[in-house]
Amino acid sequence: MKINKRKYPWIILTVFVSAVTIAVILGLRPMH
Amino acid sequence: MAKQQKKKHLSLTQIRHIIQNIIVVGTVLIGIRHIMPGKESTGGSFDAFCPVGGIESFLPYVLHGHTLKTTNLLNFALLIGVLAMAVVSGRSFCGWMCPLGTLQDMFAGWARRLSGEKKHVRGKRSKARFPTTLPPKIDPWARKLKYVILATILLGSLSAVYPPLHAICPARAVFSFQLTPLLASVLLTFVVTSMLVKRFWCKYLCPLGAALALFNKIAPLRVKIDQTRCPSCGRCDAECPMDITPIPENMRSTECIQCLECLETCALPDTIDLWLG
Numbered sequence: 001m002k003i004n005k006r007k008y009p010w011i012i013l014t015v016f017v018s019a020v021t022i023a024v025i026l027g028l029r030p031m032h
Numbered sequence: 033m034a035k036q037q038k039k040k041h042l043s044l045t046q047i048r049h050i051i052q053n054i055i056v057v058g059t060v061l062i063g064i065r066h067i068m069p070g071k072e073s074t075g076g077s078f079d080a081f082c083p084v085g086g087i088e089s090f091l092p093y094v095l096h097g098h099t100l101k102t103t104n105l106l107n108f109a110l111l112i113g114v115l116a117m118a119v120v121s122g123r124s125f126c127g128w129m130c131p132l133g134t135l136q137d138m139f140a141g142w143a144r145r146l147s148g149e150k151k152h153v154r155g156k157r158s159k160a161r162f163p164t165t166l167p168p169k170i171d172p173w174a175r176k177l178k179y180v181i182l183a184t185i186l187l188g189s190l191s192a193v194y195p196p197l198h199a200i201c202p203a204r205a206v207f208s209f210q211l212t213p214l215l216a217s218v219l220l221t222f223v224v225t226s227m228l229v230k231r232f233w234c235k236y237l238c239p240l241g242a243a244l245a246l247f248n249k250i251a252p253l254r255v256k257i258d259q260t261r262c263p264s265c266g267r268c269d270a271e272c273p274m275d276i277t278p279i280p281e282n283m284r285s286t287e288c289i290q291c292l293e294c295l296e297t298c299a300l301p302d303t304i305d306l307w308l309g
Contacts, residue, residue, distance in 0.1 A: 028105040
């Protein structure tokens with residue numbers, strides 16, 4: 001499926017931010 | 033006659049540079065925050081903000097149940113983010129987000145100007161003396177060095193207290209503002225090599241790039257070329273920061289950082305496109 005190239009930055013940023021957010025929510029964050 | 037006004041969009045290259053520069057500024061701010069008093073409240077050391085720390089601490093955490101000193105679980109969260117990107121779009125982190133990549137592109141631009149290029153024409157091979165490339169006989173072998181470094185780091189981390197790259201990490205050298213004599217020499221080497229060869233660190237040394245490279249083979253979101261339309265003009269080759277040549281035959285190269293400069297440079301519509309699947 002052809003993708004509009006202008007969507008590319010939003011796709012990769014969304015994937016990165018979502019994955020990091022989920023990881024942090026699941027407990028992967030510094031403990032104090 | 034009403035004057036038609038076309039809405040002007042930012043180019044993909046401009047958007048990429050904006051994202052890259054925001055991340056560089058953010059990394060500088062993290063570095064500054066860590067040389068200020070009260071750093072205990074910043075979520076750990078400067079190293080904790082690098083996904084490479086997640087690679088360095090992976091085996092110690094899995095096998096011994098603890099991370100290496102100066103790293104913590106935040107490294108894993110960032111590494112998961114980078115790996116998620118890699119699963120979708122290969123080494124796009126290197127091309128779009130890594131602050132070291134951004135600086136290397138900047139230093140390469142400085143080198144071009146200092147060695148005679150007045151104005152860069154997109155798609156035209158620069159006549160500037162630098163940045164240059166390693167000899168073709170050496171380059172493919174040198175690119176494998178990063179895999180050796182990755183393996184060494186993974187093995188070395190098993191018996192390490194600090195992350196194996198801690199003392200010589202270029203990200204710490206550039207952004208931590210806590211230079212030791214060794215880090216100062218790393219910084220100097222990083223700047224000089226980036227000016228001599230485009231993306232020297234990414235091509236030959238980066239362990240994170242090595243870990244992400246294999247995802248280029250399976251990532252569904254990727255650039256495809258219509259070989260029947262491609263006139264092999266070499267415009268895309270001229271712009272590739274990773275010097276992948278010829279690009280049309282290497283669209284699945286493990287070296288591709290998905291910067292999409294080839295797509296932006298191609299003068300023929302519908303020849304290089306972005307595909308999912």
